[in-house]
Amino acid sequence: MTQFILNNTEIKTTLSPGMTMLDFVRYNQHLTGTKIGCREGDCGACTMLIGTLTDGRMKYHAVTSCLMPIGNAHGKHVVTIEGINLKELTLVQESFAQFGATQCGFCTPGFIVSLTGYCLDEKSPSSEKAIDAVNGNICRCTGYKSIEKAAYTVSEKLASRQGVDAISFAVKNNIVPEYFLKIPEKIKLIQANPHIVSTNKKVGGGTDLYVQQHDTIANETIDFLLDQDYLKGITQVGNACEMGASTTVAEMSDDPILNLHFKNLQKYFKLVSSVPIRNMATVAGNFTNASPIGDLTIMFLALDAQLELSDDQQKRNIALRDFYKGYKQLDKNSNEIIEKIRFELPATSDFFNFEKVSKRTHLDIASVNSAILLQMNGDVIETAGLSAGGVGPIPKYLSRSSAFLKGKSVTEKIIMELIELVQEEISPISDARGTEQYKRLLLSQLIKAHFIGFFPLLKKDLLLSNGLIGQ
Amino acid sequence: MKNIDSFTHTRGESIYLDDIPTTIGTLYGVVFGSPIAHGKIKSLVLTDAEASEGVVRIFTHLDIPGINQIGGIIPDEPLMAEDEVHFNGMPIAFVVATSTEAATLACKKIKVEIEPLPVITDPRVARANNSLIVPPRTFKIGDSKNAFQDCKYIFEGLAETNGQEHLYIETQGAYALPAENNAIKVYSSTQGPTAVQRHMADVLGIPMHRIEVDVTRLGGGFGGKEDQATSWAVFCGLATFLLKKPVKYALHRMEDMRMTGKRNPYSSDFKIGLDENLKIIAYEAIFHQNAGASADLSPAVLERTLFHTTNTYYVPNVTATAYSCRTNLPPNTAFRGFGGPQGMFVIEAAIAKAAESLGVAADVIQERNLLQTGNELPFGQIVQSEASPCWEKATSLYDVENMKMEIAAFNNTNSVYKKGLSFMPICFGISFTKTPMNQARALVHIYTDGSVNISTGAVEMGQGVNTKMIQVASTIFSIPASLIKLNTTNTYRIANTSPSAASATADLNGRAVEVACNALKERLVEVAADTLKCDKGDIEIKNEGVFVKGELSSMNWKALIMAGYLKRISLSEHGHYATPGLHFDMTKEKGHPFAYHVFGTAITTVTVDCIRGIYDIDSVKLVHDFGSSMNPLIDKGQIEGGLVQGIGWMTMEEIVFDADGRLRSNALSTYKVPDIYSVPKNIDLHFLETDNDNLAIFKSKAVGEPPLMYGIGTFFALRNAIKAFNPNSDVAFAAPMTPEKVLLGLYHSKNG
Secondary structure, eight states: OEEEEETTEEEEEOSOTTSBHHHIIIIISOOOSSOOSOSSSSSOTTEEEEEEEETTEEEEEEEEGGGOBGGGGTTSEEEOGGGTOOSSOOHHHHHHHHTTOOSSOSSHHHHHHHHHHHHTOOSOOOHHHHHHHTTTOOOSSSOSHHHHHHHHHHHHHHGGGTTSOHHHHHHHTTSSOGGGGGHHHHHHTSOOOOOOOOSSEEESSOTTHHHHTTTTGGGSOEEEOTTOGGGOOEEEETTEEEEETTOBHHHHHHOHHHHHHOTTHHHHHHTSSOHHHHTTOBHHHHHHHOOTTOHHHHHHHHTTOEEEEEOSSOEEEEEGGGSEEETTEESOOTTOEEEEEEEEOOOTTSEEEEEEEOSSSSSSOOSEEEEEEEEEETTEEEEEEEEEESSSSSOEEOHHHHHHHTTOBOOHHHHHHHHHHHHHHOOOOOBTTBOHHHHHHHHHHHHHHHHHHHOTTSOHHHHHSGGGOOO | OOOTTHHHHHHTOOOOGGGSOOOTTOEEEEEEEOSSSSEEEEEEEOHHHHHSTTEEEEEOGGGOSSOSOOOSSSSOOOSSOSSEEOSTTOEEEEEEESSHHHHHHHHTTOEEEEEEOOOOOOHHHHHHTTOBSSOOEEEEESOHHHHGGGOSEEEEEEEEEOOOOOOOSSOOEEEEEEETTTEEEEEEOOSOHHHHHHHHHHHHTSOGGGEEEEEOOOSOOTTTTTSTTHHHHHHHHHHHHHHOSOEEEEOOHHHHHHHSOOBOOEEEEEEEEEOTTOOEEEEEEEEEEEEESSOTTHHHHHHHHHHTTTTTBOOSEEEEEEEEEEOSSSOOBOOTTTTHHHHHHHHHHHHHHHHHHHTSOHHHHHHHTBOOTTOBOTTSOBOOOOHHHHHHHHHHHTTHHHHHHHHHHHHHHOSSEEEEEEEEEEEEEESOSSGGGOEEEEEEEEOTTSOEEEEESOOOSSSOHHHHHHHHHHHHHTOOGGGEEEOOEETTTSOSOOOSOTTOHHHHHHHHHHHHHHHHHHHHHHHHHHHHTSOGGGEEEETTEEEETTEEEEEEHHHHHHHHHHTTOOOEEEEEEEOTTOEEETTTTEEEOOSEEEEEEEEEEEEEETTTTEEEEEEEEEEEEEESOSOHHHHHHHHHHHHHHHHHHHTTOOOOBOTTSOBSSOSTTTSOOOOTTTSOSEEEEEEEEOOSOOSSGGGBOOOSSGGGGGGHHHHHHHHHHHHHHOTTOOOOEEEOOOHHHHHHHHTOOSOO
């Protein structure tokens, strides 16, 4: 039995918990305001809000409902465009109308839901955050400028929120209906489903499985891992960080420990999918998906992350660097799940960086991505971890290149030698994300970008001059 | 006036195809498409699929009661393959089941054996094989061959543009319901309800009067639902006709991308000749249009390429020849601009090549050759030009000299980032180039309570045409918009419609509404004069009241209407409009095909990250010729949206077919359109209001397609930025300029 609140209605359903929330809402509940654009989380037309009761308060985040199984909604508040509507237009809707931010209207409910979610977020508002809130929504008509203006206008209104909690403010200011205030009481009445460990299919956030297996997954028997307490949380023990496997990208992005140790964390995560996907996608999902281009995988390869696997009988540890055996092949049997991820937090004297280039900078899969960790002893590299995606069948830890850097001082010459070595270590192929020639050149450039970022005194002209290109 | 749909749009209450409540007993269809791009069908075994759970029936071409043909311009496109398949995804069968899932599952059980034939995806190869859709066409003015002898400078080259996926966010679809006496009602997400009606009548072998096509609105069209919406509706209609059950098919995105055609890719050769003053004396172009497997609208697209061969420039000697090449891709089709952008890209490439060879900025050549009123275009039309006013306003308003200096200073001091600037002036002809299509009708009813109901042939797809129709009636009747309702577009109310396309929908249908409203108003003035016992000439209907000699009478709008009813005056009118003065003689390739032209100038600046090969579009500054805009909010939205769509075409939108004709960019994960971060940081738009008479509705010039071509400027701005980093770079004139092309261009060396 899956139980949740849909808008202001209690839902108890015995439908297959693998069914997507999108299909449930449109074809079972006949609420058609939520639209279907792509069924792979890339357009945002199906955006809904998911409210979770945390410390007595509702916390809302946007999701693409095409990738969300209803099983992951148990005990939560699901909000569609219908659940936002008031008698007259809400503040967000009125802004869209006023600036002409809706043309054909098909993407519009998704944008309205995303921006309404932004209004329910306790974080202090800013124009930039308002735009980030709709970064998973694609509009083919407007060219976005009118949407920007509408978003800015909404965001300015939130500036007067000081001191008032976001939901009460939203209710008072015609952003959401009054029933939102009563949701916590209703949520409290829903019992958690017991956790069953089985040989069933495992689903975390579902953001990849529901793209790859959407025809079959809806009717499978599934263990839902996303909300298991024992798989959540980020803690620091000494210099080490321990992270539950079901930690979402959004939770990582908001985490104070990670933000303290990775000063450009926000910049990196902005390159990883979109807000609604980051709200669902888990770190272990990224690892087990085994995409040769997984962004988090590439970051954690450089960090030499260790995985704790469990089949509920036995636990074992394995380095992420040893986890990939071939294209989509893992050192993991089907009963095992990743439970924890452990890694050393970079020291202030260390350098860490993540680079990614894709056809479209945001909400796209990389042509090539790369991460690097340099642990320094003065001017000398003590240890190095360099990884790259999109350059072979597996997410690649560049072991020889990393070893090469050990004991070296950074000069233009060393970087060029490194790049030559990297070229020997990789085996990119031409595909929809770029030709082999491009991927080779691009990784060389991303390696230069790593070092130019760390060592501003490097001669950029020399590094970028034509003769030095490892083509 | 705000878009009248903004209330329901923002609340999720607007009804699109898949939102129409389904009737009990509705069945669901899925097309089984060819797994390969070209071959002979040896066998088709349906047994397993037919036995699959939930399957009601599987239709093939053998089930068609009428003719197996849906070709719009040329009858070369079967609804379902008979003996041969010509593109990957070409419909072979239509599976109807109790659910979409059951139909999809059954599709996987269909066994088809196809003997492969050679696959052609390159239009030049198709031309070499003499595989053409229609005979080549040539537009000619002056004598380019001889004129080249007088040119001081001559440059030749190659220019290519890739296709473009429409990516309307609402996929294609239709829902057909049986009606009595073998009639059918079909809801279709189409820009061309009459095309759906006509082809369904042909396929079912019944008269058009039995087919009611109804369109509330589309979740985007952009040309992709002009002809290509037809087949899905006909499939549903066929199944409904034969099963007497409602049948629906809303395509999955990947089915839509795989089975529908896109913007026609072009591969073109150019030769340009200039005199010592940089006047373009002669221009020759050969266009190879990749039409795909059948004609669809490609011959008309091809024609518009020729009409826009010289963009907004006056060239006295032009020879332009265009080949529509048959390949094994899905039939390519209309897409905002309709061949115009493909033609304009080529002359812009020619000018860029001339400029860099001569060491001058391209805008020097562009400006010197702008069309002037009275110039003759290669097809004989004498142009009424706003090209120079747009250009001059842009250069002064945006202080282009200063922009150029700032960019030069930036490029001198930065080694990692480089900026580039380009001008993109445009000229776009408004009207269907097929003259008979320039007609429209509107049906206006006034009910006895004074409320007004309007039907037209226009399809609302986000362009705001319904809002404009209401504005027309509201202005003529001088009543508030709240008294007027726009109906769905329906072939039982309005017959023989032209598709909503060619930027002309508001003009044609708005004029028809104007004709109808004026006729009604004339009758109402008579009613008022009769009732109030005064002279007709003294009556004025305004602000919901009747005025006599400028004084408000006791008669308000509602009373006037009731008076008209009691006097047994017709309160309904069917208005007809046909654009006057249009003609074109295809045997001479000369005439006056356009009601008017739309002009404008875009100045684009970009910044390239020379480490990573990625880029930002800093600004696009525009001056656009609106005539006299009747709805600046909607028109501005068209400019911004068209521009960004054009930028997408020129930058990140890359269609990839492999050598076997299989679409590799077949989902939103592999085909990227602009997101909110990738659009220009600033778009500045100045409305050039021009007084010259034009045939537009209320002199508010058409605005749908022209702005797309401003996006071409981004290609050239990026190219200029690359050359600022690496002057030796030989960046091909091949759009889109993906980050891959930029990076390879930045690090291109003549030796490498």
